[in-house]
Amino acid sequence: MSNNTLSITDNRTGKNYDVPIEHDTIRASDLRQIKVKSDDFGMMTYDPAYMNTASCKSEITYIDGDLGILEYRGYPIEQLAEKSTFLEVAYLLIHGELPNQEQSDYWVQRIMRHTYVHQTLTRLMEVFRYDSHPMSILISCVAIQSTFYPEARNVDDPKVREKQIWRIIGRLPTIAAFAYRHRIGRPYNYPDSTLDYASNFLYMLDNMGERNYEVDPIMAKALDILFILHADHEQNCSTSVMRSIGSSRVDPFTALSGAAGALYGPLHGGANEQALLMLRQIGSVANIPTYIERVKKGELRLMGFGHRVYKNYDPRAKIIKKIAYDVFNVTKKRSHLIDIAVELEQIALNDPYFVERKLYPNVDFYSGIIYQAMGFPIDMYPVLFAIPRAAGWLAQWAEMVQDKDQKIARPRQIYLGAPRRDYVTIAER
């Protein structure tokens, strides 16, 4: 018998089973042979929220949650944040390798060319109410693009896939900027494809018709780094949704609007919004101990703290904390919220409640403070997460579509409802 197996004894029947182990994992379907009666369905695993189930094999992102390590295609996040650009990282995630100069020029040119939006989308923007959440606008505007490009359904054609990837990565900043301008009643700025990705986004948000408008390079660099940090995070809630919807072979616009919907929730990409609101609610350093006590009583959660995977300091939070000070140097507006955040972090990291549960700051703890210093309204924060995460969603989707192991996602359930019974007419109930 090979050592690389797991021996299971079913005490109901006394039967023994040897199940192969690969990558420290057993295949759940290998448990199906474990039955009491020959016509039983067979053994399943019960794993709500996929706490201990690998749903795919992937070569994209590696996380060691205990050591606080994050790597894209093997490259440490710290090196990418320091030396790369968001579009280069997007290429790396999607194509698997860093581009050479020629590949990079072509990639950047294709994406920046697709920053322009279909006029129908511009007209659609007008129908949203003045106070629509920009994330809802983004979700709708991504979904509607499947009506413009019906060929996107052809998900097995690599050329078709690549074109939709250019379209989505290119369009998202334009949709986000239009949503922002719509909300404040200003005319939209059309993209300037001669600018880099982050600068063009800032230009579309801010330009008030000045001919000599110049994007602050430090702000653009800070935003580009934030985009790199948010680009992928393996099988999180929204990425699993992207893969799950995509597994039905629907077009990527539809799948990505679903993934963006998952990101919008307050426990996921909406957490940066919630973290900033929490810091505002705390209001001053003096109020922190009372707030921490309420968290420990279970009345509140410390938003921007804790992570399903990281049981150590989130490496992205470390980089973000440093950028915050770079941004304050430009804006000359040091937010008092950073003082609350730093103190809150210190108290929490030394409190047994947080230490025992291994709760550390995550990516969302400091990002909201930077976005606030840059002048973004709070409800734009999840949008600022969705723009770069699209690169990860698309990389994971393309990997899934080509993965021979994958089929339409279809979990099982344990049915605990009523046994078979006969219909009773309403008069007899």
Ligand code: CMC
């Ligand atoms: N504040 C206070 N207690 C917490 C927190 C928190 N932020 N997070 C977890 N706990 C406690 C929780 O009450 C539980 O305690 P007990 O064992 O006594 O019941 C224990 O820690 C384990 O929590 P859990 O809910 O089982 O952990 P999870 O892996 O299901 O949740 C999480 C992960 C991120 C949803 C959670 O930590 C949380 O709600 N954090 C706040 C929201 C947040 O910052 N989300 C952003 C995540 S990072 C960006 C992203 O990837 O989306």
